[in-house]
Amino acid sequence: MTLAAETKIGPYEIVAPLGAGGMGEVYRARDTKLGREVALKVLPAAFASDADRMARFEREAQVLASLNHPNIAAIYGLEESGDPSTSHGTFGVRALVMELVEGPTLAERIVVGAGKGTPGSALGAPPLDKGTPRGAPTGSLIQLDETLQIAKQIAEALEAAHERGIIHRDLKPANVKVTHDGVVKVLDFGLAKALAPEDSGTNISNSPTISIAATQAGMILGTAAYMSPEQAKGKSVDRRTDIWAFGCVLYEMLTGKQVFEGETVSDVLAAVIMKDPDWTALPASTPVSIRKLLRRCLDKDPKHRLRDIGETRIEIGEVIAASVGSSAAAALSDLAPQATYTPPFWRQPIVALLALLLIATSAVTLFLWTRPSSRPRTVLRLVIPLPLNQELTDPPAISPDGQIVAYTAREGVGEPQLYLRDLNSFEARAVIGSSGALQPFFSPDSRWVAFFAQGQLQKAAVEGGSPVKLAQASFPFGGTWNEDDSIIYVPEEVSGLWRIPARGGKPEPITKPGGASGFAHVWPQSLPGSRSVLFTIWGKGVIGSAVLSLDTLKWQPVLAGARETVFAPSSGSSGWLLASDPTAGLKAAPLDAAHPASTAADIPVLTDVYYGAESLQPWLAVSRTGTAVYAPGNPAKRSLVWVDRAGNIEAASPEHCPYWQAALSPDGSKALAMCAADLWVYDFSTGSRRRLTFNGDNGAIVSSPMWSRDGKRIFFSSNEGGDIDIYCQPADGSGPAEVFLKRPNDQYPTSMAPDGTLLFGEGYPTRAEALFTMSPDGQVSPLLVTPFSNVNALFSPDGHWVAYQSDESGRFEIYVEAYPGAGKRSAVSTEGGITPAWSQDGKELFYVAGDAVVAVPVRPDGSFGAGRKLFDRSSFFFLWHSYDTSPDGKRFLMIHRDTGSVPRQLNVILNWSDELKRLVPTGEK
Secondary structure, eight states: OOOOTTOEETTEEEEEEEEEETTEEEEEEEETTTTEEEEEEEOOHHHHTOHHHHHHHHHHHHHHHTOOOTTBOOEEEEEEEEOTTSTTBOEEEEEEEEEOOOSOBHHHHBOOSTTSSOTTOOBOOSOOOTTSOTTSOOOSOOOHHHHHHHHHHHHHHHHHHHHTTOOOSOOOGGGEEEOTTSOEEEOOTTHHHHTSOSSOOOOGGGTTEEOOOOSSTTOOOEEGGGOOHHHHTTOOOOHHHHHHHHHHHHHHHHHSSOSSOOSSHHHHHHHHHHOOOOGGGSOTTSOHHHHHHHHHHTOSSTTTSOOOHHHHHHHHHHHHHHHHHHHHHHHHHHHSOOOOOOOOGGGOHHHHHHHHHHHHHHHHHHHHHHSOOSSOOOOEEEEEEOOTTEEEOSOOEEOTTSOEEEEEEEETTSOEEEEEEETTSSSOEEOTTOTTOEEEEEOTTSSEEEEEETTEEEEEETTSOOOEEEEEOSSOOOEEEOTTSEEEEOSSTTSOOEEEETTOOOOEEOOOOOGGGOSEEEEEEEETTTTEEEEEEESTTTOEEEEEETTTOOEEEEEETOSOEEEEEOSTTEEEEEEEETTTEEEEEEEETTSOOOOOOOEEEESOBOBOTTSOOBSEEEOTTSOEEEOBSOOOOEEEEEEETTOOEEESOSOOBOEEEEEEOTTSSEEEEEETTEEEEEETTTTEEEEOOOGGGGTOOEEEEEEOTTSSEEEEEEOTTSSOEEEEEETTSSSOOEEEEOOSSEEEEEEEOTTOOEEEEEEOSSSOOEEEEEOTTSOEEEEEOOSSOEEEEEEOTTSSEEEEEEOTTSSOEEEEEESSSSOOEEEOOSSOOEEEEEOTTSSEEEEEETTEEEEEEBOTTSOBOOOEEEEEOTTBOOSSSOOEEOTTSSEEEEEEEOGGGSOOEEEEEETHHHHHHHHSOOOOO
């Protein structure tokens, strides 16, 4: 349906058509309320009349409207015309209201065909007047530097969207506009997914835009020439499909032709899947780094493809900066007077002698300047207070040069972010795209910071830019960056130490826990002046710190009985081991990393260092220059409380403990709570508590407690036997815990169906967590095994549905899937969600999102109503299944956080190593 001028859709009056395609007709329109011009994308009638598709589209549009970036065309809203009585009106027309971007599309500016562009560019001038014949001369063409400026802005737009978990899916030159001021605007973000039908099916009548499909695997989306191979094969896609399309667009800008061509859509798709790009078509002036970047973007294997679009922005930015620098140098060279010929200096004896004297003098000066001073430096102390609404969430890190502090902090009740604070600055800055960050550490040259987030080991340039994902790390326990440019990290609690090149590559294990080697090797720290790493061993009778040689992969125990230690460098390979003592603060012992030997930390050096409530890991780091940064305070205490639907709190137990998880018995009379490393049973009727497990006495840890359906047994995970396995024990403590399920890797029980089927998660060192079931007769079957982390899964009370959280969108959201077998699947949350929980009657589903605990009604057909906020989540602790619902659905058992003990500042000690030398001599000369 074509709309005439002056037709109204809500307050918007049609001015003129702008174009049409597979996703609808686009019009220039006037906003009669705000007096501005907008673009209206009128949705196809078949789509607008489909209630289910419109409901899903509205949810997607809400997410897309949240994008706010100068290089992304904004979405203002969704409008419907419902008044058939107006003279120029329409009835039942749905339109998306978008920012009107003036200027040509990139497709209109690309000069197609060889020989039409200057070297290094295939971009032409803006479109000609309508009277100009096609193929007529277009005037001067844009140079390589502007091509790269356009590409950089496209990358910045994609980067901003990917950080919000939004994939474009249909990036192509026709969806990129360049204003007359040179500003890039990327159009139609995410609309290929939002407008796709729920069911699969192919419809190429709208070619070149193929809106074949949907949100799950097996559906094809996008435009054929710019599809990634996985898209063309109908597989599920992620942000790497946008990186492929970006490579196609950049190739086309440089060469003037599509990277994959064909007479039909089938021919093009076949070329995408089978053929390699014609790299000889790139202009000779194309920089080597851009050629390499294109090859990484257009790698057919998504596992080998560039993983983050932020890397392209950085690479292109460096090329642009180098180009500007070389241009300036060339300009200065042109202005300089022409010199006459002079012989090389090696033919001038006097000059050579002077040069040698200068070198010798410089060497002596450098030695005198850098040699250790016998005079102690002044030890200075200062405080870095966090903003009022922030709290630290993990130990801090400091760059080896002592200039930058990295820390993770939560803003109010949001996800933790990574912050960098230069000691030469008054303010910290957040690392973009670091939501959920924990355990930061620096590269030896202080130019990169690595951390864990969203189940991945990542790195980010200190100077700025989006993080780059390196490897899977579902449940990390520390990492360190070695001088050989490798990273040693712990992807899972009992995985042992793994190594990966810092530039990315295939991870490899370098230690294997088990038996006398302990069940876990955690918290690695690179030791300067030696090819060795300090790490902590957990296990029966072998708790302590050891030094691992990276040449022999053998280790030497150095500090027995210390659950966590931090190394403070001095000079060369010398330094100190720092260990937490709950009664005396931080104690130190000297250590020579080149000649490790057993020692004892018995000299107090700091009394106010905070350590994690779940362990004794001190929240402290020391640079190679001797600067220390730490969080002061005492470990946080938590308590079990009842919370009603309005957020009112009532104590459930008087004891305070570092609780992690809690689960109510089926009748609501008892609670199973994980306190530190063991499980306790609380009887609300008697007010008593009873310790159920004693793993912590052996250095082991239990987790993921849950009750059987009849309340007579409890299930939990423990690493007592090496890998994390599932154990079962009588709930009344009448018998010992026994292994219930033992498989390779790590297993965590999460829920039980009415028929006794156990639902559990399985974690791996190098890939995402998956979901499995175990039938009453012991048959294990996969339930959800994908490239994404699927965790915190729960059967509905009737056993017909499974609720879980998954990071497939780029952040955790709540999903519900029919059980058993593949069936209906619903996305319950759209703005992030964690820790789902069912009401015991199955009529509500709860989860945590943003600053709230949310309740969603469950309809009889399994669909969901609109979620509503129950109460603020800020004073409660959430991790895995850390709360439960009462049988009557009127209140929740939750873990309350004692906010008075939360660290909200960092203390810095300059030249602290000089003080340590006086307190704990290392014997170094």
